[in-house]
Amino acid sequence: MGEFDKLTEAPVEFLREGSQFVAKCTKPSKKEYLRLIRAVGTGFLMMGVVGYAIKLIHIPIRYLIV
Amino acid sequence: MHRLASGHNTTGTTTGSTYRVPVGSSPALGSRRCLQFCQPELVEPTLCASVRLLDLAKPFVSLLPEVEFPYQKIGFDEKIVYTVASVAVYLLASLPLSNVSQGRLADPFTWLRTPFASQAGTALEFGLLPIVTAGFLWQILAGLKIVKVSFESRTDRELFQSWQKLTAVLIAVVYSVLLTFAGYFDPVDQFTSQESVPIWGRLTYIVQLSFMALITALLVELLDKGYGFGPGILALSTAWSATQFATSFVGITTSVTSRGWESHGALVQLIRNIRNKSFGLAIYEAFTRENLANLTQIYIALAALGVAIYFGNCRVDIPIKSAKVRSMASVYPIKLLYCGALPLVFTYAVLYNLNIIGFAVTRIFNTAPFAKYIGQWKLDEFTSSTYNLTCGFLYFISASPKNISPIHLLVRPITFSLFTVIVSVLFAKSWSNISGSSGRDLAKQFKEQDISMIGHRDTAVGKELGKIIPVAATTGALIVAGVTSVAEGFGLSNGLAVGVLIGVLSALTLLESVMTEFQQSGGMGSQFGQLFQQR
Numbered sequence: 001m002g003e004f005d006k007l008t009e010a011p012v013e014f015l016r017e018g019s020q021f022v023a024k025c026t027k028p029s030k031k032e033y034l035r036l037i038r039a040v041g042t043g044f045l046m047m048g049v050v051g052y053a054i055k056l057i058h059i060p061i062r063y064l065i066v
Numbered sequence: 067m068h069r070l071a072s073g074h075n076t077t078g079t080t081t082g083s084t085y086r087v088p089v090g091s092s093p094a095l096g097s098r099r100c101l102q103f104c105q106p107e108l109v110e111p112t113l114c115a116s117v118r119l120l121d122l123a124k125p126f127v128s129l130l131p132e133v134e135f136p137y138q139k140i141g142f143d144e145k146i147v148y149t150v151a152s153v154a155v156y157l158l159a160s161l162p163l164s165n166v167s168q169g170r171l172a173d174p175f176t177w178l179r180t181p182f183a184s185q186a187g188t189a190l191e192f193g194l195l196p197i198v199t200a201g202f203l204w205q206i207l208a209g210l211k212i213v214k215v216s217f218e219s220r221t222d223r224e225l226f227q228s229w230q231k232l233t234a235v236l237i238a239v240v241y242s243v244l245l246t247f248a249g250y251f252d253p254v255d256q257f258t259s260q261e262s263v264p265i266w267g268r269l270t271y272i273v274q275l276s277f278m279a280l281i282t283a284l285l286v287e288l289l290d291k292g293y294g295f296g297p298g299i300l301a302l303s304t305a306w307s308a309t310q311f312a313t314s315f316v317g318i319t320t321s322v323t324s325r326g327w328e329s330h331g332a333l334v335q336l337i338r339n340i341r342n343k344s345f346g347l348a349i350y351e352a353f354t355r356e357n358l359a360n361l362t363q364i365y366i367a368l369a370a371l372g373v374a375i376y377f378g379n380c381r382v383d384i385p386i387k388s389a390k391v392r393s394m395a396s397v398y399p400i401k402l403l404y405c406g407a408l409p410l411v412f413t414y415a416v417l418y419n420l421n422i423i424g425f426a427v428t429r430i431f432n433t434a435p436f437a438k439y440i441g442q443w444k445l446d447e448f449t450s451s452t453y454n455l456t457c458g459f460l461y462f463i464s465a466s467p468k469n470i471s472p473i474h475l476l477v478r479p480i481t482f483s484l485f486t487v488i489v490s491v492l493f494a495k496s497w498s499n500i501s502g503s504s505g506r507d508l509a510k511q512f513k514e515q516d517i518s519m520i521g522h523r524d525t526a527v528g529k530e531l532g533k534i535i536p537v538a539a540t541t542g543a544l545i546v547a548g549v550t551s552v553a554e555g556f557g558l559s560n561g562l563a564v565g566v567l568i569g570v571l572s573a574l575t576l577l578e579s580v581m582t583e584f585q586q587s588g589g590m591g592s593q594f595g596q597l598f599q600q601r
Contacts, residue, residue, distance in 0.1 A: 014491075014540065017537050017541075018537065018540065018541035018544060021382070021402070021534075021537045021538060021541050022380070022402065022541060024382055025380040025381060025382055025402050026380065026381055026382065026383055027376075027379075027380050028376065028379045028380070032379075033375070033376060033379075036375050036379060037372060037375055040371075040375050040570065040573065040574070040577075041371065041375075043573070043577075044308050044311070044371070044566075044569065044570060044573060045308070045311070045312060045315075047304070047305060047308040047309075047312075047573075048308035048309050048310070048311050048312025048313070048315075049312050049316070051153070051157055051305055051306070051308055051309030051312065052309055052312045052313050052316075052317060054154050054157045054158065054309075055157055055158075055160070055309060055313070056319070057158065058158070058160070058161070059319070061161065062161075062162065065161070065162075
């Protein structure tokens with residue numbers, strides 16, 4: 001039993017410290033979070049669409065070289 | 067004000083640039099960055115009699131192409147243009163390799179590809195993997211002081227960088243040789259494939275792939291050296307995963323499959339299905355198709371995106387004040403995800419490397435008895451465009467859902483999660499020391515900028531930060547790894563979710579460096595700056 005305790009001690013301690021830290025954290029409020037989601041989400045999707053558009057150039061290139 | 071602001075920035079650079087090479091000798095840009103990497107022990111003159119490993123790169127320095135530091139500070143607009151251009155060049159580089167028919171290639175690494183911006187059968191076969199691996203490798207070697215590098219000296223930094231580039235190319239050479247001999251590039255379709263590719267044709271794979279690794283390394287270096295934004299690896303990875311996500315979501319291009327023409331985008335495919343098939347079947351198929359992205363993957367990726375944004379914005383604010391400006395009190399945020407996406411990138415880099423080596427070794431030595439313990443790959447019988455891991459050591463640390471045996475199906479998610487969590491947490495624990503962003507280093511920066519923590523004496527700052535940072539780093543890594551285990555562990559998402567997760571976390575890091583740049587350079591007058599002003 002003693003050995004088992006020693007083995008689990010480190011992860012348990014780690015989880016305890018971690019959850020304390022998370023509890024202490026400043027988390028985004030609901031309003032802030034929705035704003036962030038909108039901003040980052042649109043940004044990410046826009047970036048993706050632009051990247052996709054760039055990759056569309058591949059179709060003629062492939063047609064030419066293959 | 068400005069000093070405080072620049073102190074504030076360093077979180078962005080520290081967490082973000084952690085696996086970038088510590089560069090910077092241009093006085094305007096580099097000074098801040100190089101300071102954060104120098105450690106007191108390393109400054110001592112290295113006049114040892116033996117030859118340092120670092121110096122062995124000297125003959126290659128003149129041979130390797132290098133990006134010069136900018137002569138003057140690059141403006142905000144120019145930085146955006148440079149970043150977009152490099153990303154565009156990278157995206158366009160995914161041209162098919164010559165002598166390889168991309169459609170008839172079976173890909174064993176699909177679930178690993180998105181974070182590393184790689185694509186099967188193209189010049190980006192390895193994507194960012196060589197440069198990421200080399201970066202981690204050398205940073206760890208330097209951090210553990212196996213290789214002595216004095217980041218204050220310009221020549222040492224240059225040598226260090228040349229080693230990274232050299233290692234990246236070397237990794238690409240080794241892996242392309244391995245995969246070539248493993249028959250990875252041979253078409254799987256026996257009926258239509260003609261005679262096998264001659265030996266010189268195989269040699270071209272190696273040349274193409276190692277050349278591409280060098281170009282990738284240079285693109286990353288260009289962004290790192292102050293021409294563009296953020297650590298180059300993160301910029302490329304973000305752009306790629308965003309592209310991948312957009313393609314899987316709304317891609318209008320089609321490719322031919324056994325069921326006829328199918329759209330790449332899951333949403334587009336759903337609309338196409340509704341028009342052609344019965345309603346129930348249309349929806350069922352849009353959620354379950356396997357050869358291309360399906361809606362299940364999209365939803366998992368969206369959930370990962372939401373979680374990443376939430377935790378990416380959690381932080382602990384440490385109250386600080388400047389000793390010079392009396393009335394200035396401010397906060398220094400320590401982010402919960404202190405290392406950002408790096409622990410996950412590291413874990414996936416380990417997995418990707420292991421899988422490439424494992425696949426090649428089991429193919430080359432397919433008769434050896436140990437081969438089946440490493441891993442077994444089976445050609446997917448429906449699509450014949452992927453190899454699925456079905457057994458062996460690598461199966462248990464993979465996100466491949468294909469197996470007939472129920473015990474395997476039950477055990478794999480657990481072992482995969484354990485592996486991801488343990489590797490990520492251990493990495494995060496040591497990374498702040500290795501990369502020079504530990505509490506002690508941060509305290510030194512505070513001292514240089516005359517910043518003190520409110521409620522702590524100057525001497526105790528390092529200790530106090532040293533208590534907070536490892537907890538933040540490991541907890542952040544645990545959260546990110548946990549999200550990955552849930553999103554990827556069941557094998558439904560096929561790498562899209564982890565790609566989006568890493569992409570969004572990197573995007574947050576990049577955004578931070580864009581915003582600080584914007585504030586510092588007074589980007590109000592610039593063209594792109596007006597975009598940010600509206601927010």
